[in-house]
Amino acid sequence: MKRQIIDKIEQYDTIIIHRHVRPDPDAYGSQFGLKRLLEANYPDKTIYAVGEPDPSLAFLETPQVIQDEVYADSLIFVTDTANTDRIDDTRYNTGSFLIKIDHHPNDDAYGDLLWVDTSASSCSELIYELFLEGQEYKNWKLSDASARLLFAGIVGDTGRFLYPSATVKTFEIAGQLIKYNFDRNELFNGMYEKEANLLHLQGYIYENFKLDENGACYIKLTREILEKFQVTASDTSLLVGSLSDVKGIKAWVIFVEESNQIRVRLRSKGPIINGLAKKYHGGGHPLASGATVYSWEEADRAIEDLKEVCRTFNFIQ
Known part of the structure; x- marks a missing residue:
């Protein structure tokens, strides 16, 4: 499945990534983590992350605003979103090919290609697994920016590793991500400081x-x-x-x-x-x-x- 996704990525020049409404750190982490991952490995491709911005998550990234015509002949990803009713920006179905990556129960099996793993702690964990496959298959690299976002998504969806969803694999992935160059204290402040x-x-x-x-x-x-x-x-x-x-x-x-x-x-x-x-x-x-x-x-x-x-x-x- 992961190699099928990578093959599709290589076929398209324009890639647009969606996530769910009312985003949380994993929605942003998986969406923008995937964006930064692909940018690091395919600098000639044009990659967008779209949706309504959430001011409380601005410390992570800011979604882009794009015109309808950009969707023509594009590859669309939707991350961390179980059903179509919750996808932010209804234009997700106007591209050429749609891929769903998610860790929620697959009650709404939308998309042309689906990768759903409910055993994963977060969708960000799945994006890291996609990186590992790409590393083996196409010599992908993971940027510091992508590592920061994926770590934030995992921390957010596991409640700082307190929830039962945090498995041995989750801790192993987190251990790999913190080797990258980003400020964890600054990230935690952005996630947990309150007015x-x-x-x-x-x-x-x-x-x-x-x-x-x-x-x-x-x-x-x-x-x-x-x-x-x-x-x-x-x-x-x-x-x-x-x-x-x-x-x-x-x-x-x-x-x-x-x-x-x-x-x-x-x-x-x-x-x-x-x-x-x-x-x-x-x-x-x-x-x-x-x-x-x-x-x-x-x-x-x-x-x-x-x-x-x-x-x-x-x-x-």
Whole structure:
């Protein structure tokens, strides 16, 4: 599969890389890590990374804006995106050939060529594996810029290597990446430093979360609360792991109200929650998923479903 991808890369002069909406470090890491990898090995090719920019990830890279005609006769990649509804920029299907690289469950098998490996900690880990194949097959090299981005993606999706998704292979890859020339402290500062108002909101979360006897936990962040703390809905992505240290917690959900919908951020220490996410217009990993609801009544139903998931998990254990 990896060699098929490399063969396709060599056939095209223009390559455009997409990722999912509401990006996280792995979305940027895999997208831009692939871009920098290809630029280092194919300097004569024109390579773009597109999508709406996320200010919180500007320390990593900035997406490009390109015209529709650039897509003609181009090779398109989509990284770290399970289904077509979540692809940022709908022009992904207007190129000549489409390749999907992902580590989420393959519920939406889009693309002309698919490489999906759910055992990988992150899509950035897969891009590093593609580099290794290219190194053996075509004498590829990995640039410092690409190594930095792939390391950021792996760190982000493994929760700084705390999540079960971090395997022996993940640590081995991380060990190889830190040999490259980039400032890890500066990178970690960009990923984890928070503005004071965001820390104040984090304090609000600690004071107001609800936890039931089965380990199901939730917090509702209304627009009024976001305005009070002068925080955007996107900013709250930095707080999704805040509740992980609560003793007795099994799974939690953070609801974040936007203008016409409510984001649902689900995390778990054991119970499988991606089925619940699918029920509420989303999806993701077994222990880390996202969804969307359209009223607080629907949010309350999702809370009851999460309680049932945790109750059943306790019974099985």
